[in-house]
Amino acid sequence: MPTPPSTSVRTVGRTVAAAAIALFVVAGCDTSSSAPSPVPGTTAPRQVTVVGEGKVDGTPDTLTIGLSIAATAPDAIGASNLASSRIAAVTDAIAGQGVDRKDVATTSVTLQPQYGQDGTTIVGYQSSNSVDVKVRRVDTGPQVLGAITTAGGDATRIDSVTYSIEDDSQYVRDARQRAFDDARNRAQQYAQLSGLSLGKVLSISETGSGAPPPTPLPRVDARAAAVPLSPGQQTVGFSVTVVWELT
Template sequence: MPIAVRAKTRLLTLVAAALAVAGVAACDANSGPTTGGSGEVRQVTVVGSGEVQGTPDTLTANVAMEAIAADVTGAMNQSGERQQAVIDALVGAGIPREDISTTQVSLQPQFGADGTEIIGYRANNSIDVKIRELSAASQALALIVSTGGDATRINSVGYSIEDDSELIRDARARAFQDAKARAEQYAELSGLELGKVISIAESGGAAPPTPMPRGEAAMAVPLEPGQQTVGFSVTVIWELA
């Protein structure tokens, strides 16, 4: 009988020890900075923005040559020949061949009134033409139209800045300074001082070029590059002391 009592006492001791270890582990899992009391970590999160403007120096036109023929070979040959004539004319006018790139080649059947019988094929060859001399942009578009004739399709015209690295640096600096000014104001309003930066996250960049209307009507619109905006948004977290 005494042996049984000793075994039961030892079992209870082991259970109590296991519960104590579990309690310590639970405390360790919940340890870390608290949101209240003397160990509170005070911080402020702000979003700053900055924008700068620059004048575009490059125009990119997406143009296509379209042909309709009774058979596949005829449609593809006609659109290909007209597109090659346009490329040769542009290169002859001084546009580097590396600034001309094919963007799409398509071939679609054309159906009759009943929607079931194929009566021909439509071929379309599209290219992007990058024009770095903006003073020659109007002449380049006119050359494309005159060479391609009625088969010409001007899909879009957009402006861009070839090297916008300095504008991006400027916009980023303005965004950070805007964020810092906001954070300093919040610190002052709360009776605290701005401490060190905890984290920085940014977003933004050059605004995409705005395309001109699709179609030959773009030829009647004077080409003006205007201004392009480069903008940045930055989220910064500071400590408050």
């Protein structure tokens, strides 16, 4: 008479069958978005992904000078009035160099007490006026700086001198065009090497800073008689990643 299967064998058989069913269910329910399944009856499109670079150099057309004028007096009103009169004289001198007064903008006004050696007794007040001067004729930069230091005297502090491109929109467009053209040329080469042709663009993504930040120059000594300045060149650049379909 045949010996019936033992209870342990039947249990193992049921366990294996249940595991197989569970594995089938998990595999059938995998809907990971990172690898979407193609539509039934179709194949995934052939594609090529390339990165293109585009850069354009431009000459800065604007010089921005950041300066401060300080004044000290025994009382707050005296210090404030003295600083105001000095900054007014500097503004007049700047305008005399052909700079439009609307291009002279106040950035800060401060008034602080000055303490004696004991650290508690107020012995006077210091007032400081800071302005930014936008020079649109960059070749006149040295003359403008000279006028500032002459009018402000030893109370003048040149905080910053930076060059920039005021309207960089055309440089940005040109850099993008060069980046895309570079990507397309690369993609066409890969398509030819693989015996295929470029189809439609599937995606475009861009990285890059576009216009560079203003170029700062070393701090200028207000006592310098003449300061040589050179705008140099600034680069606008983009990197673009493009995916093309291959046909």
